[in-house]
Amino acid sequence: MKTEKYKILVLSDLKKTENTILKNSVSLAKMIDAEIALFHVKKHIDIVGGDNQLSAIRALNEEHNTTKKTIDTSVNSYAKDYDVKIRGSYAFGKIKEEILKQIKSYKPDVIVLGQRDSNSLQLIGDGIIKFVLKEFKGYIMISSDENGLIPNEKMTLGVFNNSTKFFDTEFSKDVITHTQTPLKSFKIINSQKTDTKTVIEKEPKMVEYVFEQNSNALKTLSSFILKNNVNLLCVDRTENKTKNTGEASLREVVNKLNVSLLVSEA
The missing domain is CATH 3.40.50.620 (HUPs)
Known part of the structure; x- marks a missing residue:
């Protein structure tokens, strides 16, 4: 069996x-x-x-x-x-x-x-x-109800804010095998502290989209993700970011991004 x-x-x-x-x-x-x-x-x-x-x-x-x-x-x-x-x-x-x-x-x-x-x-x-x-x-x-996965069809996989815990595992290799390329990376940054290029080719086969940090960043990102038919977004398991960083916590990501999320191992 x-x-x-x-x-x-x-x-x-x-x-x-x-x-x-x-x-x-x-x-x-x-x-x-x-x-x-x-x-x-x-x-x-x-x-x-x-x-x-x-x-x-x-x-x-x-x-x-x-x-x-x-x-x-x-x-x-x-x-x-x-x-x-x-x-x-x-x-x-x-x-x-x-x-x-x-x-x-x-x-x-x-x-x-x-x-x-x-x-x-x-x-x-x-x-x-x-x-x-x-x-x-x-x-x-x-x-999420939006852009649901379809059995036996390849999906569009996204990565949020340089999620790293998902990769280099046997589990991730099995998932990526069934993923359309290129993978899509989504980042929210403070342009005063970070490079402001909006699309960057990354290895392996990844395209990066960068959004400016502001009060509507997650709402804007959610709409962009839906329009690009992303089926699953990888997120690191961190309640990360203090109020001083301005970066989104996992709770905010769960509540505001209307896409299915895959949260990494602890």
């Missing part, structure tokens, strides 16, 4: 963005030869509310059946359509505790979760992204 090279854990809220997250995850899995485990967790209080015991039991049973059916349908569909090994599971309880249990038991190489959505429940949101970054030291893919 074939053993996949990597393991991807997908954290899903089973909301409207589930298909995008799964498609991006499947695309990555096909690139790096990985299996996928989809995991969903919901708080008990969101299921039973303030109902009496009998109603609470009935609500839990119904939620078990509905959740299992929803997950099985998605998992089986993607496994069949894209010939990828994928399974699904779920839990009811404290969200962060259940996620941590899943990370410890499955031991993934990559975790995939969705971007913050102010209108959604907090399974996928600022709190969970921060929690996963703290507890998990491997690669983290934060999936």
Whole structure:
């Protein structure tokens, strides 16, 4: 029996963005030869509310059946359509505790979760992204609805602010094999302190785009990235930059760049 090279854990809220997250995850899995485990967790209080015991039991049973059916349908569909090994599971309880249990038991190489959505429940949101970054030291893919990855097709890969942790690893070599060239590098600089050339040929096969540091830099960069059909942007895992540097923190990048991000290992 074939053993996949990597393991991807997908954290899903089973909301409207589930298909995008799964498609991006499947695309990555096909690139790096990985299996996928989809995991969903919901708080008990969101299921039973303030109902009496009998109603609470009935609500839990119904939620078990509905959740299992929803997950099985998605998992089986993607496994069949894209010939990828994928399974699904779920839990009811404290969200962060259940996620941590899943990370410890499955031991993934990559975790995939969705971007913050102010209108959604907090399974996928600022709190969970921060929690996963703290507890998990491997690669983290934060999936966006825009310019999604397409299974079995080469993607356009970008690099943000000279991200270096991604390269020179076996994982990066597997990803780059499925990437269109040239790679695209995006930098935000203070032109008074740095060379102001806007496009620079770099090795190997990389084109660099440079943006002036100002209050709208990330917004401008986000629009430029979308127009250039970048599917995935590599970002170093740093809450880097103090207020004195003026450079964007990882939190700002996650919140303001509307593109799927691949955050480096710790």
